[in-house]
Amino acid sequence: MKKNIDLLHEPILPALTRLALPIMATSLVQMAYNMTDMAWIGRVGAGAVSAVGSAAMFTWFSQGVSSLARMGGQVKVAHSLGRGDREEAGKYAQGALQLGILFAVIFGILSVAFRKQLIGFFNMQDRQIVRDAEIYLTITCGLILFSFLNAIFTGILTASGDSRTPFVANVIGLVINMVLDPFLIFGFGPIPAMGAAGAAIATVGAQAVVTAVFLWFARRDTLVFSQVHILERTSRRYIRQIIKIGFPAGVQTMIYSGISMVLTRMVTDFGDTAIAVQKVGSQIESVAWMTADGFAAAINSFIGQNFGAGKTERVKGGYKKAAWIMAAWGLGSSALLIFGAEPVFRIFIHEPEVVADGIIYLQVLGLSQMFMCEEILTEGALAGLGKTMQASVISVIFTAARIPLALLLSATALGLSGIWWAITLTSVVKGFVFVGYFVTVMRKLPPERETCRQL
Template sequence: MNQSSLTTGNITKSLLRFAFPMMVGNLLQQLYNIVDTLIVGQFLGKEALAAVGSSYSLMTFLTSILLGLCMGSGVCFSICFGKREYDRMKSGIFMSFVMIGGAALLLSAAVFAGMDLILKALQVPGDVYGLMRDYLWVIFWGIAATFLYNFFASLLRAVGNSVVPLLFLGIAALSNIGLDLLFIICFHRGVRGAAEATVLSQYGAGVGIMVYTMIQFPQLRLKRENLKWQPEILKEIFQLSFLTCIQQSVMNFGILMIQGLVNSFGAVVMAAFSVAVKIDTFAYMPVQDFGNAFSTFVAQNYGAGKTERIREGIRSAVKTAFFFGASVSALVFVFARQLMLIFVNPRETEIIREGVEYLRIEGSFYYLIGFLFLCYGYYRAVKRPGMSLVLTVISLGTRVALAYILSAVPWIGVTGIWASVPIGWLLADLAGYLYYRRARIE
C-alpha cells in the first residue's frame, strides 16, 4: 500500500494537509445545489427558488443514509490500513460495496414510490408543490451516482488520499454550472433542467472516480479470494456503518422536520430559509470536513496503537476547529446581507430580512458545531459510533423540540427556529466532552 499514513510526522501539518482537499471538495459538492439555487433564484422566480431550495433538505436526508454507510465503512478501512491488514481491508471493500449498493437501490425504489406522501408530509404549499415534484423526480435518479462517488471517495480517504476525490468533484462542479446555464437559460427546461444538470454531473463524478480508482490504484483491486463473505469482518463493518448511517440520518431527519415547520410559515420564510441554509452549510463545511479528516487520523492511529499521538491530535484539532469556526462566524455575521444578495433579487426585501436574521443568530456559533464534528469523528474512529448517535439525538432533539415550542409563541415566531440551533450544539458538545473525560477510550 503506497498511500499516505497519518501515523507519523507533525500532527497539525498532517491533519491540515489531509483535510484541505476534503474541505475544498465538499465546498465544491455544495455547489451542486447552490448553483441550482442561485440560477433558479435569479431566472425562475421565488416559487421555483422555494421548490429547489426546499428539495435540498430532503435530498440531504436521503443521501445521508448512503454517506453514513460509506463513512462507517471508511473507518473500518482506516483501522485496517493502520494495522497493515490489507487482505482484510480488501474483503471489507467487497462486502461493503455490495451492502451499500443494495441499500442505494432500495432507497431509490422507496423514494419514487412514496414521493407524493413525502411532499405532503413536508407541508409543501400548493404554489410550490408541482415545481418541487418535477425537480425531485429527476434528482432521485442521481442516488446511485451519489453512492458510487461517496463509496470510492471514502475508500481513497481511508488510505490517506484526499486529492483524487477533490479532482473529480471539481470537474463535476464546473460541469454542473455549465449545464445549469445551458438547460435553464438556453433550453428553457425550468426546474427540471436544474435537476438534469445536477444528475449528469453526479454520474460523471461517481463513475469517473470508480474507473480511475480501479485503473490507477492496483493495490486496491480485489482478487478472487477477497470475493467472499467473512462473518467477522461483515459484523464489524455493519456495526460501524449502520450506527453511522443512523447518526447521519437522525441528524438530517431533524433538519427535515425543521424544513416542514419552516414551510408552514409560507413561501417568503421558506425561500429565505432555503437560501440561508445553503450559506450556512457552506460556511461550516470546513469544520465538518476537518472533523472527518480528524476521524481518519484517529482511526489510523487507533489501529496502529498510538494512543499518545491521538491525545496530541485531539489538542491540536480543538484549537484548529475553534479558529476556523470563530473566523467564519465573524465573516458571516458582518456580511450576512451581502451573502443573501448573491442568491436573491434585491427587490425581495422580506426574504433578505428573514435570511439575514437566521444567519446572524445561527452563524455566530459555528465553533460549537466545529467541536461537535470533532466528537462525531473521534467516537466513530474508536468504534463508539453509538456515542455519535447519542450526541446527534441531543443536538437535533433539542433543536426540533425548541423550534416547535418557541415558534408557537406569537412574539417569538420564526426567530425561535433559528435560536434553537446553537442551543442544541452547546448541549451536545457538553455531553461529548463529559463522556470523553469519563471514559478514556484510546
C-alpha cells in the same frame, strides 16, 4: 509528491494538514455544487428555491442511508491499514461498495414510488411549487446511486490517506455542473428551459461524471482497490462489521434530517417562501459545517489508523491540534455570517421580504458556528475510535430537543426566528457535550501498543 500520506509516522500537524486540506477543499467544492444550483434557481424566484429546498431534504436524508455503508467501510479500512492488513482493507472496501449499490437501488425506487406523499408532508399550497418539488425529487433521488458511490469512494480513499483524488474528482464534477446549470435551467437554442428539473439533471449528470472519475482512479490503485472484486460475494463477517460501525452513524443522519424535515414543516406555517429563507440560509451556512465535516473525515482516518496501530499519543495529539484549528475556522465563519449577512444573502435572492428574514437567519445561526464545528469534528474523532453509537446517542438527543424548543420559541414574539434560535441554542449545547465526552474518552484510552487489542 506521493498520493497516500503516512498517517502513522509523519509529524502530526503536517500529516493531518496535508490530509485535511484537500478534504476541506472537496467539501467547499461540494458546497459550491449546491450554491451554484441555488444561485441560478434563485433567479427563477423564491418559489423555485422552495421547491428545490423541500425536495433536497430527501437527498439529505439519503446521506444517512449511504452512511450505513460509507462510515463502516471508512473506519474498518483505516483500522485494517493501521494493522498493515491490505487484503482485509480491500474486503471491507468491497463490502461497503456492494452495500452502497443495494441501498441506492432500494432508496431510489421508494423515492420515486412515494414522491407525492413525500413532498406532501411539507403541506405547501402553491401547486407549481409542489410539481417542481416532485420532479426534482424524482430525478435526484431516483438516480441517487452516483451520490452513494461517490461518498463511499471518498471515505475509502480518505481512510487510506489519499484525499487528493476525491478533490480532483469533485472539481471536475463542479465544472460540469456550473456549465450545465444555466443551459438546463433557462434553456439555450434547442434546449428548453427546465427550471428546477434542469437543476436536478445538471446535478445528477455531474455526479455521474465524478463516479466515472473515481472508477478510473480505482482501477489504478494498488493499496486497497486492487483487492476489490465487486462481483464476488463478501463474507458476512465483513458485512456485519461494516453495518455495526455504520448503523449508528447512518441512523443518526436519517434522524437528524427527519428532525430538520419536521422543522421545515413548521417553517411552512409562515408561508411557502419561508422555506426559501431556510434553504438559502443553510447553503450559506454550509461554508462552516461542510468544511468542518471535511476536517472531521480527516481526523476520522488519522485516529482510525493510529488507533488500529496502538499509537495512543498520536490519537490524542491529533485531536487537540484539530480542535484548535476548527475553533479558529468556526469563529471566522461566525464573523462572516453575522457581519456579512445582507450582502451574502442578496447573492441568491432579491425579494426584500425574503432578504429581511434571511439576514435574521444568518445572524442567529452565526452565533453557534464554533460550537457546531467542534461538534462535527468530535463526531469524526469518536467514529475513528469505533464509538459511533455514543456519538449518535448524544447527537440525536440534543437535536431532537430542537422540535419542542422551536414550538415554544416560535409561539412567542420571535415568530419564525424562534425556530432559528432553537437550532443555535442546541448547537451550542452539543458542542460543549461532545468535547467534554471526548476528553473523558481520551483519559481512558489504553497505553501505547495495547490499543489494537481493544478493537
